[in-house]
Amino acid sequence: MTGFKKFVEKVGLPRLIIGSFFIVLIIVALALGLNAPFLFSDIIRRWMMYSILVLAMVPGVQSGIGLNFGISLGVVSGLLGAVIAMEVSFVNGWFYHFGAGAAWLTLLLALAIAIVISALVGAAYGMLLNRVKGSEMTVSTYVGFSSIALMNIVWIMLRFKNGQLKWPIGSGLRNTASLQESFGGLLSDPMVYESPRSITVYADVSDVGSVSVQQPKSLGFLAIDVNDSGFVLPLGLILVFALCCLIVWLFSRSKTGIALSAAGENELFTLSNGINVDRMRILGTSISTVLGAIGIIMYAQTYGFLQLYNAPLMMGFTAVASVLLGGATVTRARISNVIIGTLLFQGILTVALPVANELVNVSALPEVTRIIISNGIILYALSKTRGGNQR
Amino acid sequence: MPCPKRGEEIKDEQKIANTMTNPDNNISERIKTLLFDNKVMIVFAFLCFGAFMVSGMQLEAVVAEVFTRIARNGFTVLALLIPVFAGMGLNFGIVIGAIAAQIAIFAVVYWRFTGLGGMMLAVLIATPLALLFGYLVGKLFNKMKGAEMIAGLILGYFADGLYQLLFLVLIGGVIPATDPRYIIDGGMGVKNAIDLTGSLKYSIDRVKIIDLALGLLILVVVITGVKLFLHLKKKRQLERKDLIIFAVVAILYAITYVPAIEKHLFADRINLIVALPLFLLFVVIRNLLAIYKNSKKPDPNFNRPRSIFYIALSVLVYILTYVPALESLIMSINLPVLPYVLITGLCAFNNGLLNTRLGQNMRTVGQSQTVAAASGINVDRTRVIAMMLSTLLACWGQLIYLQNIGTFSTYGAHLQIGQFAVAALLVGGASVSKATNKQALIGVTLFHLLFIIAPQAGNQLFGDAQIGEYFRVFVSYGVIALSLAMHAWQRKKPLEEITAD
Numbered sequence: 001m002t003g004f005k006k007f008v009e010k011v012g013l014p015r016l017i018i019g020s021f022f023i024v025l026i027i028v029a030l031a032l033g034l035n036a037p038f039l040f041s042d043i044i045r046r047w048m049m050y051s052i053l054v055l056a057m058v059p060g061v062q063s064g065i066g067l068n069f070g071i072s073l074g075v076v077s078g079l080l081g082a083v084i085a086m087e088v089s090f091v092n093g094w095f096y097h098f099g100a101g102a103a104w105l106t107l108l109l110a111l112a113i114a115i116v117i118s119a120l121v122g123a124a125y126g127m128l129l130n131r132v133k134g135s136e137m138t139v140s141t142y143v144g145f146s147s148i149a150l151m152n153i154v155w156i157m158l159r160f161k162n163g164q165l166k167w168p169i170g171s172g173l174r175n176t177a178s179l180q181e182s183f184g185g186l187l188s189d190p191m192v193y194e195s196p197r198s199i200t201v202y203a204d205v206s207d208v209g210s211v212s213v214q215q216p217k218s219l220g221f222l223a224i225d226v227n228d229s230g231f232v233l234p235l236g237l238i239l240v241f242a243l244c245c246l247i248v249w250l251f252s253r254s255k256t257g258i259a260l261s262a263a264g265e266n267e268l269f270t271l272s273n274g275i276n277v278d279r280m281r282i283l284g285t286s287i288s289t290v291l292g293a294i295g296i297i298m299y300a301q302t303y304g305f306l307q308l309y310n311a312p313l314m315m316g317f318t319a320v321a322s323v324l325l326g327g328a329t330v331t332r333a334r335i336s337n338v339i340i341g342t343l344l345f346q347g348i349l350t351v352a353l354p355v356a357n358e359l360v361n362v363s364a365l366p367e368v369t370r371i372i373i374s375n376g377i378i379l380y381a382l383s384k385t386r387g388g389n390q391r
Numbered sequence: 392m393p394c395p396k397r398g399e400e401i402k403d404e405q406k407i408a409n410t411m412t413n414p415d416n417n418i419s420e421r422i423k424t425l426l427f428d429n430k431v432m433i434v435f436a437f438l439c440f441g442a443f444m445v446s447g448m449q450l451e452a453v454v455a456e457v458f459t460r461i462a463r464n465g466f467t468v469l470a471l472l473i474p475v476f477a478g479m480g481l482n483f484g485i486v487i488g489a490i491a492a493q494i495a496i497f498a499v500v501y502w503r504f505t506g507l508g509g510m511m512l513a514v515l516i517a518t519p520l521a522l523l524f525g526y527l528v529g530k531l532f533n534k535m536k537g538a539e540m541i542a543g544l545i546l547g548y549f550a551d552g553l554y555q556l557l558f559l560v561l562i563g564g565v566i567p568a569t570d571p572r573y574i575i576d577g578g579m580g581v582k583n584a585i586d587l588t589g590s591l592k593y594s595i596d597r598v599k600i601i602d603l604a605l606g607l608l609i610l611v612v613v614i615t616g617v618k619l620f621l622h623l624k625k626k627r628q629l630e631r632k633d634l635i636i637f638a639v640v641a642i643l644y645a646i647t648y649v650p651a652i653e654k655h656l657f658a659d660r661i662n663l664i665v666a667l668p669l670f671l672l673f674v675v676i677r678n679l680l681a682i683y684k685n686s687k688k689p690d691p692n693f694n695r696p697r698s699i700f701y702i703a704l705s706v707l708v709y710i711l712t713y714v715p716a717l718e719s720l721i722m723s724i725n726l727p728v729l730p731y732v733l734i735t736g737l738c739a740f741n742n743g744l745l746n747t748r749l750g751q752n753m754r755t756v757g758q759s760q761t762v763a764a765a766s767g768i769n770v771d772r773t774r775v776i777a778m779m780l781s782t783l784l785a786c787w788g789q790l791i792y793l794q795n796i797g798t799f800s801t802y803g804a805h806l807q808i809g810q811f812a813v814a815a816l817l818v819g820g821a822s823v824s825k826a827t828n829k830q831a832l833i834g835v836t837l838f839h840l841l842f843i844i845a846p847q848a849g850n851q852l853f854g855d856a857q858i859g860e861y862f863r864v865f866v867s868y869g870v871i872a873l874s875l876a877m878h879a880w881q882r883k884k885p886l887e888e889i890t891a892d
Contacts, residue, residue, distance in 0.1 A: 132879035137541045139879060142872035149865035156857055171855065317548070360579070364559050371552030378545050383534045 012327050014377055018344050025351040032358045037231035039351065045188060046346040048237040049302040050322065052244050053295035053315065054342045056288045057323040059248065061333035062257075063284020064264030064277075065129050066136045067324075067378075069316040072144035073125055074118045074292020076151040081114025082297055082306055083158070083165055083173065086182050090162035093205030095181075100215050107183035107301065114293040122289025126282030137330075141316070148313050155308045163200060165306075177306040184304040186215070186222070187236030193220040237302060244291065245335050251287070260284050264331065292319075321345060321374035324381045348373065431874065432820040432833060438866075439840045442859075446847035451723050453843055458663070460839040461832070462596070462730035463795045467788030468812045468835045469737045470781055475826040476745065477777035478757030480540040481813045481871075484528050484778070486547035488785030489805035490554050491521040496793055497558075497581065497801075500590050501573055507602075510594040510794060517786050524550075525782030529775030536760070540823070540875075547809050558801055585799040592797040595790075596727040601656040603729060604647050611640040660725035667712060667721060671705040678702050730791055737784065738828040753777055757824070785812075814838060814867040823878040841866060 008016055029039060053071065060068035085106050089095070094102035125143065132139045156172035165177045178184070181199045185192045196214035222236030251257045262270045263280035271277050296315075300306045323333055326341020349366050356365040426433065443453065467485065474482040495517035499509045528546065535542045562568050563579040575582055615637040622629035647656055678698040685693045711717055744750040755763040756773045764770050789808065793799050816826055819834020841863055849859020 135879035375549035
């Protein structure tokens with residue numbers, strides 16, 4: 001019995017419950033005769049799709065700002081980078097001039113713009129969080145909400161020419177912009193490397209109407225359909241995530257990184273060692289915001305659509321819940337927490353949809369499950385860490 | 392919360408020091424602090440005014456809509472005050488109260504009860520539910536002291552998930568329910584919207600004054616009866632005051648049978664031209680009473696010039712009602728009686744609570760839990776009671792809201808309640824640690840004013856109503872973010888000063 005208790009303590013009760021639920025769901029799914037390759041490739045795809053967003057929580061927690069609900073700031077920076085890059089690419093006719101390379105160029109430009117904006121925004125946001133020590137989570141939640149609402153105004157006021165982005169009638173940008181004619185699926189969709197895509201060319205650049213672009217088959221390793229079974233390994237996405245993890249890991253091993261997590265763990269001690277705690281927190285917030293920006297671009301390229309307006313409103317909650325599910329706390333988070341947490345969280349949601357469809361005909365069930373799990377796990381974590389001894 | 396208290400003391404000392412060193416600046420200093428304390432409200436008032444000028448909307452329509460919305464939402468906003476007294480911050484968890492109300496509404500509508508009777512049944516069902524939920528929320532918040540706001544926010548979302556599970560899957564799926572008017576085809580889950588027309592719509596708004604008078608009589612009769620019973624049982628002495636109240640109410644009710652008066656009482660609305668002078672009279676009497684009391688027993692906290700100012704303002708407003716343009720504007724507005732009576736009652740309750748032992752305990756707990764515990768107050772219990780009251784009031788507020796709206800949007804009606812109520816309260820100049828009835832009422836007025844005007848203003852300015860709509864949402868989030876940040880900021884400052892010392 002004590003062995004069992006130790007095991008529960010080590011793994012953590014929520015992880016144990018959710019983990020067993022996940023395994024049960026998979027067994028049920030297989031028993032119901034659902035297509036296993038599709039199911040597993042879906043799990044992997046969604047796992048990797050969200051993982052960078054979840055990774056963004058780690059530097060925030062390490063630097064002591066707690067769970068960064070304000071990741072929405074990074075998300076909107078990323079979206080802004082993506083729409084600007086798409087518009088630049090469209091207006092200058094990149095696909096017409098460069099062919100297949102244009103998609104990659106657009107992706108890189110989107111990332112570059114997003115990183116610059118999010119680093120600046122993140123630094124400013126870090127300064128704000130330094131002023132509100134002790135209430136970071138409440139403030140950051142509402143800063144996140146406000147940023148989404150503010151960007152709603154920006155989206156509707158932007159006058160772009162790219163038909164994929166703007167509404168066919170009226171003004172402003174679409175709710176959901178397809179990335180089909182841009183960088184969508186480059187790192188995760190085997191179809192991109194199998195058949196050519198037809199891409200509209202801006203009338204001011206050329207009057208050809210559209211060009212057909214085929215990504216080189218040599219890059220096909222980025223998204224492998226294993227043995228043509230339907231099981232897709234999004235190697236490109238995995239590599240990008242691994243790279244981000246590596247950078248975060250190397251950073252946390254560096255001198256600055258150690259100072260940063262020391263600042264998060266014990267402010268006064270760090271201060272007495274001559275480390276500028278406030279600067280470390282700004283740095284942590286900034287990195288977190290940048291990862292959020294990269295995360296949303298990777299999310300969008302996997303999903304195939306840019307979701308503007310209110311779609312990313314609750315994304316911060318999903319990310320927070322995932323990292324907590326992985327075993328992180330308000331004061332401690334590691335990369336392993338990100339990997340495990342995202343797998344469990346997204347895995348359940350992926351499997352729940354077809355299973356729920358088979359068993360009970362309620363299409364909203366996975367969404368309900370998401371709401372209950374994500375908020376339940378955050379509440380659980382809050383009750384564990386605060387423990388009634390705050391004041 | 393010892394920190395803000397300390398901060399306030401420091402500020403107060405500085406204020407006293409300032410006034411002592413340069414007495415000439417007294418009034419200008421005062422005006423400055425007055426403006427500074429109400430900055431959010433003032434900025435918002437200007438914003439509303441500007442937006443109104445741009446929008447080109449009819450003043451009458453806007454004012455009428457504002458009064459409708461105060462009747463609809465005022466109660467819910469006022470439900471936020473008690474947790475603030477108890478130092479638990481802005482209660483985003485009122486969503487849970489709204490959920491209790493919606494479960495009750497669904498049950499009542501499903502069982503085909505209608506009118507005021509149906510509404511009373513809804514109250515009967517919702518009240519124990521809300522109290523239970525409030526108890527659970529309070530227990531949970533006691534585990535997360537210091538993080539009540541973020542916990543309340545997330546708890547609201549969590550409860551929404553459970554609510555969806557109940558309404559989408561359990562009703563029809565587990566709990567037998569088949570009525571095709573409310574259940575999705577296929578037999579599982581409740582439809583998206585439920586029309587309350589003909590059942591509960593306006594069941595509170597349309598209560599006639601005469602019925603209200605009857606209700607009041609019955610209430611007083613019952614209370615006096617209970618007191619008489621206790622008197623006869625020798626458990627409690629019957630006071631002369633009790634009998635006087637009974638007599639006054641009985642006489643008042645008798646007056647309602649005078650035909651000339653009776654015919655006015657069959658209305659369910661009261662014109663603003665009648666209500667406004669009544670309200671002004673109330674303000675004048677209250678302030679006069681305060682001045683009178685103070686002259687007998689001076690109170691250091693009493694602000695005599697302010698009371699005189701309120702009296703003068705009331706008189707001025709009353710004179711202004713005789714300006715023809717304003718008069719016709721005021722005459723065009725009819726207030727639903729019962730919602731406004733309920734709002735007034737809740738204001739009185741909030742004020743009255745602070746004078747009771749429980750209210751004093753809440754105040755003490757709100758200022759410092761350590762001090763409260765040391766003086767023998769059961770901190771956790773007080774906090775749980777505060778949450779139960781707030782949740783219950785929010786639940787009733789949602790009942791008022793839904794019967795006025797007339798369409799019960801099953802999965803959306805409760806979502807923004809916490810958000811909007813909190814934003815409205817903050818717009819009125821309240822903060823995380825201090826809120827009053829007045830701030831709640833001013834806040835709900837200004838907030839909904841912007842609600843009404845913003846889309847039109849956006850349309851006029853940018854040719855797109857959606858921009859105004861988004862702007863309004865941005866403002867409601869932004870005002871919460873700003874005020875939370877400012878509160879945290881101010882709380883941190885004194886701490887730093889202390890550590891620096």
